[in-house]
Amino acid sequence: MKNLVEKLKINQLARPMTEGEVANTYPLSILSKWDRFRKKDYDQNLLNVPKSYPQIYVHIPFCSSGCSYCFYDTNVGKSVEEQKRYTDNLKKEMDLRTDKISSSVSCGASIYFGGGTPTRLNKNLLGELIDYVSQSFPLQNEGSFTVETSPETCTAEKVELLLQKGVNRISMGAQTLEDRLLKKLGRAHSSQQSLDAIKRLRESGIAIFNMDLIYGLPSQTESSFLSDVRTLVRKGVPEFTLYHLRINPSAHLRDYENDLEKQLSMFANARDFLIDARYSQTRPLHFVKKDYLAKSKKYKSAPTSDQRNNQRKGFVLGFGSSAVSQIGDYLFKNKQGLIKYSLAVESKKIPGEKQFKLSKRDNEARCLIQNLTQKGKLDIKEYQKRFGNLTVEVEGKLTKIRKLGFVESKERNKLKLTDEGWICADMIERYFYP
Numbered sequence: 001m002k003n004l005v006e007k008l009k010i011n012q013l014a015r016p017m018t019e020g021e022v023a024n025t026y027p028l029s030i031l032s033k034w035d036r037f038r039k040k041d042y043d044q045n046l047l048n049v050p051k052s053y054p055q056i057y058v059h060i061p062f063c064s065s066g067c068s069y070c071f072y073d074t075n076v077g078k079s080v081e082e083q084k085r086y087t088d089n090l091k092k093e094m095d096l097r098t099d100k101i102s103s104s105v106s107c108g109a110s111i112y113f114g115g116g117t118p119t120r121l122n123k124n125l126l127g128e129l130i131d132y133v134s135q136s137f138p139l140q141n142e143g144s145f146t147v148e149t150s151p152e153t154c155t156a157e158k159v160e161l162l163l164q165k166g167v168n169r170i171s172m173g174a175q176t177l178e179d180r181l182l183k184k185l186g187r188a189h190s191s192q193q194s195l196d197a198i199k200r201l202r203e204s205g206i207a208i209f210n211m212d213l214i215y216g217l218p219s220q221t222e223s224s225f226l227s228d229v230r231t232l233v234r235k236g237v238p239e240f241t242l243y244h245l246r247i248n249p250s251a252h253l254r255d256y257e258n259d260l261e262k263q264l265s266m267f268a269n270a271r272d273f274l275i276d277a278r279y280s281q282t283r284p285l286h287f288v289k290k291d292y293l294a295k296s297k298k299y300k301s302a303p304t305s306d307q308r309n310n311q312r313k314g315f316v317l318g319f320g321s322s323a324v325s326q327i328g329d330y331l332f333k334n335k336q337g338l339i340k341y342s343l344a345v346e347s348k349k350i351p352g353e354k355q356f357k358l359s360k361r362d363n364e365a366r367c368l369i370q371n372l373t374q375k376g377k378l379d380i381k382e383y384q385k386r387f388g389n390l391t392v393e394v395e396g397k398l399t400k401i402r403k404l405g406f407v408e409s410k411e412r413n414k415l416k417l418t419d420e421g422w423i424c425a426d427m428i429e430r431y432f433y434p
């Protein structure tokens, strides 16, 4: 692992998170470099969207507690009245925006309720909101409908509600099974609650469920992380998203220094174990049990809590505070924070705050990354058909990762990640960001 870390560092592939970075959008741009939201650009881009199927993202900014590492837009301890004001505003935002888009959108490719913790919502409010979204954007056949949850809010009655409303995928943040770490991180549940929730999900009949884990947490050992993964595999978890601890200046845990060598080693061991246990690495952080992949292709492409995967695909409509939409060549980010968001919607305004125009270089990088780390293969000829000859910069970077042994070419003009490339796929992605 030492050699791998040296290779990554010397060749500047190990890029730490920078101040103000929007962690879960692509490109990893600094928000201060985004422009102010302009409704004219928003309207114009919507008109130009060909009839197609957007991914729907709905942000629910409520949680049971504030976790020390987290940098998402969330609120703790909000009353049912405050939750209702928010869900009413979400519906208003959908009305405001679907007025314009109904001619171009007939149904959604997927629906994703993320957060925050959507199951923290009062049961009636959650049920009504799901109905509203499902009516506004009926799901395409084979579309996935995911709701994020946490162990303490994944109660029997919420799971029953989700199933009854057509949700076919649940994604839960377990993070770690070590109680002392859960406590230190400010999580609102014990490891036993995570295991109980998993049992509930398995017995509920939900089509598939994902577990988020974080590795590289302060004082977490390599063996304890591996032991968590083993336990969860034994308990029948079909899908995993393994996040390395991301340090962001806006989180409480902002001064901790990541140990890259330890993190890579934790990931490599967990990856080996999952691959032996018949899971496929479908994306840089994401593993799905092969039996499920054989059942439906939606399990490979369902959006994840790592929003970068989702936006790369094209048309995304994000609703709620801080939600990001991708329309044409633009990213539009909604106002962040309950009050700012609510005031905008209540005065009947599209609650946009920032926008970012993707350049040709951005689009090239997105295409390249998507092919390499999601479709599993980069076909240089296909890429050239779309973007013309490789630029000197892209060609140089591809040559470098090939020399470093992160990609190989067994077929002419086609590149695939090697095992070592898959271990640091997240960094390879970031390396290609302009």
Ligand SMILES: C[S@@+](CC[C@H](N)C(=O)[O-])C[C@H]1O[C@@H](n2cnc3c(N)ncnc32)[C@H](O)[C@@H]1O
Residues within 6 Å of the ligand: 063, 069, 070, 071, 072, 114, 115, 116, 117, 148, 149, 150, 151, 171, 172, 173, 174, 175, 212, 213, 214, 243, 244, 245, 246, 247, 248, 251, 305
């Ligand atoms: C919106 S949360 C998921 C659901 C729920 N709120 C929970 O925490 O149980 C999305 C996921 O992002 C991951 N995450 C959040 N902050 C992170 C950080 N600083 N580093 C790594 N992963 C992080 C966590 O694994 C978390 O489960």
Ligand code: SF4
Residues within 6 Å of the ligand: 062, 063, 064, 065, 066, 067, 070, 071, 072, 074, 115, 116, 117, 150, 173
């Ligand atoms: S990790 Fe999940 S539960 Fe914790 S603050 Fe972030 S969104 Fe909320």
